[in-house]
Amino acid sequence: MAAxxxxxxxxxxxxxxxxxALDDISDHIGQPDRFIWVELKSPDSQTITHLGDELGLHALALEDAISTHQRTKLEEYDxxxxxxxxxxxxxxxxxxxxxxHLFVGSNYVVAIRHDSGSGYQRVSERLQAARNGxxxxxxxxxxxxxxLIVDQFRxxxxxxxDRFQSLESQLMSGAKSGRDTLERxxxxxxxLTTLRDVAEPMQDITQDLIRLHPGLSTKELKAYYRDVQDHAVRVSAAIDRLRISTSDAMQFHLASLSVKQNESVQKLAGWGALLALPTVVFSLYGMNFINMPELKWPWAYPALMLATGAAVIVLYRRLKRRGWI
Structure with a gap:
């Protein structure tokens, strides 16, 4: 057996x-005054099959335990x-x-975990230090x-x-942000969506244990199971609040980008108007009209330049006042 x-x-x-030893479980499992706690980490199919032989586990449950990526569920066997x-x-x-994956019998609990985390050492320690009757x-x-599973959400x-507050501070400070902030x-x-999908089914698990499995959520422990359910509900609520806040921040960021884009368009339009005025005036004199009497006036050129300059200045001030440039 792979240790x-x-x-x-x-x-x-x-x-x-x-x-x-895992091989000795069958020697004790038939004695109701004894309890067995087992924790396995990413075992192979041979180990799980051997465990099933020792505990007399159902074949369908063993198939589920061998394959990962199971949906959250609670199934009752004989x-x-x-x-x-x-x-x-x-x-x-x-x-x-x-x-x-948990196998829970009358006098045993087997926890088979597939992760790189800290495991269930705290469970083992609390079982060995059980008190208060x-x-x-x-x-x-x-x-x-x-x-422990619910507590690890906190x-x-x-x-x-903290991650959201950092992004929110960056948005509210007016710091330069763009596609990178939106991607973050x-x-x-x-x-958060992944976290919600992990957290929400815990409410159903604890509720089913309380309502349908009085042998596990005993009278002495029912309050404890309700506390776990309450924590699961609060975890889901906290996740939902963060998701809403993140969505609002995304909308705010997109609106800010739209406003900045509009401001850029306005500035381009304002400068375009300033350039268009002298362009229109001076282009008239490139059309070679036969009758342009002002060309013979001695002050026509400076007057035209002053009038055009004055018109540009007036237009500039009006656009500046409205924030277009």
């Missing part, structure tokens, strides 16, 4: 925990529940998407896993908020 896939394989009995959920966490200063068991372990959302806003909206 590199196994992160944890713990047996809890008589308020004590000990590490056991002796266990299978949960596929997508995860996200802030890992090495970037958003790391992952996937976790809570015993390590499937209901408590499942709650700890779901609680740093990601905070990072997104669009990239952020795309990340």
């Amino acid at each position: 590199e896939f196994i992160i944890d394989c713990l047996l809890f009995h008589d308020s004590k925990s000990q590490a056991i 002796k266990h529940v299978f949960i596929a959920t997508r995860t996200v966490q802030l890992w090495e200063s970037r958003m790391e998407l992952g996937e976790t 809570i015993k390590p068991g499937a209901p408590y372990a499942l709650y700890l896993v779901l609680d 740093p990601v959302i905070e990072s997104m908020q 806003l669009y990239a952020m909206k795309r990340d």
